[in-house]
Amino acid sequence: MTTTIAIHSFRRGTGKSTIAANLAVLMADSGLRVGLVDANLQSPSLHLFFGRLDLGRHPTLNDYLAGRCELGMATINVTSWLRPSPAGALFLVPASGEAVKILESLRGDYRAEALSEGINALSNDLGLDVLLVDTPAGLSEETLLTIVAADRLLLLLRPDHQDYHGTGVVIELARRLGASKLMLLVNEVPVSFDTGEVAMRVETGFGQPVVAALPHSEELQMIGSGGLLVRRLPDSPSSHILRQVVAGLV
Ligand SMILES: Nc1ncnc2c1ncn2[C@@H]1O[C@H](COP(=O)(O)OP(=O)(O)O)[C@@H](O)[C@H]1O
Ligand SMILES: [Mg+2]
Numbered sequence: 001m002t003t004t005i006a007i008h009s010f011r012r013g014t015g016k017s018t019i020a021a022n023l024a025v026l027m028a029d030s031g032l033r034v035g036l037v038d039a040n041l042q043s044p045s046l047h048l049f050f051g052r053l054d055l056g057r058h059p060t061l062n063d064y065l066a067g068r069c070e071l072g073m074a075t076i077n078v079t080s081w082l083r084p085s086p087a088g089a090l091f092l093v094p095a096s097g098e099a100v101k102i103l104e105s106l107r108g109d110y111r112a113e114a115l116s117e118g119i120n121a122l123s124n125d126l127g128l129d130v131l132l133v134d135t136p137a138g139l140s141e142e143t144l145l146t147i148v149a150a151d152r153l154l155l156l157l158r159p160d161h162q163d164y165h166g167t168g169v170v171i172e173l174a175r176r177l178g179a180s181k182l183m184l185l186v187n188e189v190p191v192s193f194d195t196g197e198v199a200m201r202v203e204t205g206f207g208q209p210v211v212a213a214l215p216h217s218e219e220l221q222m223i224g225s226g227g228l229l230v231r232r233l234p235d236s237p238s239s240h241i242l243r244q245v246v247a248g249l250v
Pocket of ligand 2 (some may be wrong): 016017018040043045134
């Protein structure tokens, strides 16, 4: 059985892709077979964390959704790209960075259920233990379907009033739609704040568990989505926190 985890936030730039890529690598390190899907067709990014600016002619999630290939064909086994090599395996389903394909995806000319169907088939075919889906910010029919189909929803927010408001909206909708286990992760907490206190306040305010409060990290900002924090700086405080998050998620 595969545990599917949707990673979402109401606002963009909250760290979804950064957290998704690093958590996926840590999960593979712990011996799991992990899938990582870039479902943010408008703003694709996950391949960048693995040092690939260009996917060449490799098929992407866009091609699957447009009916041009099976999802398995759009999947890249990136296990050997990682140094050191993880004990488990990591499979990336990238989204296309080509302007034409991004525009094609904006037309939304595909069935909203196609993503969930593809994910289920892929999980079975590859015998995945866990599959992470990096979703676009905000709310859309596709995103709501992904959230509802997932076994867990990891909702990211920053300590910011716009984020608090938006997160409240997503939680209310997720509850109404019967989404499964919901967890919050507070990211980019200013270093002068007490992360424990922030986590407690958010947990009490939303009545949902907070898996971590991650401080603003100079290291993450310097890496700037061009690599993996847990590989470049495995002993940094943020890498340690992310390892604890993995332990709580799987
Ligand atoms: N804890 C953090 N501290 C500092 N910068 C961060 C942190 N988390 C993410 N970032 C940076 O914020 C930017 C947006 O992150 P990203 O993962 O692309 O967000 P999203 O996918 O939600 O739009 C990136 O440049 C990333 O490096
Ligand atoms: Mg992103």
